[in-house]
Amino acid sequence: MKYDKYDLIVAGTGPASTFFLKKYLSKASPSAKVLVLERGYLHPHSERLKEKRGESVSDPNLKNGYGLVRGSGKGWAYTIGFGGSTNCWFACTPRFLPSDFKMKTLYGVANDWPLTYDELEPYYAETEELMSISGPEQTPFPRKGPYPLPPHSLTTVDKILNEKYGNLYISQPTGRASRPTNGRSACCASGVCGVCPVNAKFTVENSNLGVYEDERVELVFGAQVYRLELQNNVVSKIYFKKDEKEQSASAEVFALGTHAVSNPHILLNSGDTNQLTGKGLGEQYGLQAVIYLDGIPNLGGSTWVTANGYMLYDGDHRKEYAACLMESNNSPEWMRVESGKWRNLISFRMVFEDLPLNQNYVTTTPDNLFKATTHFKEVSSYTLKGVENMKKKLPKILSCLPVESIEYKSPFGTESHILGTTRMSSNAAEGVVDKHLIHHQYRNLFVLGSGSFTTYSPANPTLTLSALSLHAADKSF
């Protein structure tokens, strides 16, 4: 390390850290000293694509670049390495609805976020600009002006639903570019977005944000953060393991931007006594609904998820059961083996919100400072009621289509999101961090990412967690 003490030390290089740093660097002095500790390494897109093609790769660390925490109850997916989850995400970027931030006030469920949609709106717009998001003119959430890129093309069946439901059935806002932009190609619906074959989706690696190239930033790879030194309600040091050697570094301000299993694990290792640290481990709940159609082939979409349906999302029903967001899937694997009906179907991923439950949690592992233990007991009954309601209502919602039948697949094991383990709240009794993602007790510590989500909207989290990072840094520096 270059210095004995830094102005800011950040753990992790995923979207939460990167957007936080982007804003911080725009406001910090030219002489600011920033240390970034990344547990993994840079695995270039070109190398990951070679691996997928079965070709030999020169990156010796590539095999260690992916992670799956298999805890009690279920597995939690994440990616270790430069860029974090942007290496594996599918780049779905719908905003939350304003009501998602006011679940208690509007529906008497869980808690309100300590900030509103309106407060976050400028940072949503800024994130969308920085990610070059493609999206439609009309959306169910308020936004000003057009998206940076035009929307992706809907399929023939999507168009019927869009005509009937208007802004409740839209071309999905996405980080999968609809036009070549900023060094990225246009998405062409290959359907394997984890490693995009044409590098069309936004990643930290292809972002051109200039964060890690900034001379004020010192980036250290292979550094696993595992503990903080907490003294008199202040963080004074961060401890990490690199090359099997335990080291530490000091700073004025710290930011944990790893992920929502690791962030609370680091806090608990450090002796954080907030009763909710690590509690509420959760995510959305999803299953596939395949709609078999008579006489209509589903063709012409220009990306992997072509549309989002909001017909089962918001309303007074959320007093009793969960919102559901529909994703229209354009993967070529969805086909029928029936003469004359090969593509006469539409496949929806039905994604439900869930509630934070304290019986689902992250904790430490005895005798192993470097490994978190996860416990997941159950999905909420609120969510399961939402699933049953969806099955009752979907036939009527789709009555504008010539539906032959609907098949529901088994629920997915995961939606590949990790939420809620350091929840945001207006006070320490109800959460871990405040509206600026600052720990209620340790006021020089930011805890970034989707662990801060107060409630678990069915909308994908990355856009929102990135906007929260911009907001936090903008308001705090």
Added chain:
Amino acid sequence: MERRKFLKIAGVGVAAVAVIPVIGYTALPFNDIAVNIILRECESLKIARIEAEKFVEDFYAQVFKGRDNKSILEFKLKLKSYYFANINSEQSEMVHSLVRNFLLSSDFFRNKMDESKPVKYVYLYDPYKLACANPFSNIFYPAVPS
């Protein structure tokens, strides 16, 4: 109409084996069975046997790459069971995957699902090696200006 049900080997495999003459079950080469499945599932299409044979050879070379002998044997026994038990694409993901990959690897979708044209195996479908090949996308079905 009842749709694909993903069957568990314990149920179907055992039931199928019980009714299948042992000699026929074991004697027919696995690749021949896979070809037979494709031709049976796509009986409305004009597929020369050689086209399915070329595909099956390439497809299972890729599927079995890096797998141990035990899991390959289990896989083959399972698909054989499905074949002799007349399990179709609607009932089995394993059967659906075989047929789906054949169709995606052929010129059938490029010919806009024209069932009157002979179906040829073109290349093994792999979106990482040949991107932008989703045959249902706007590249093949561009929007018609209204």
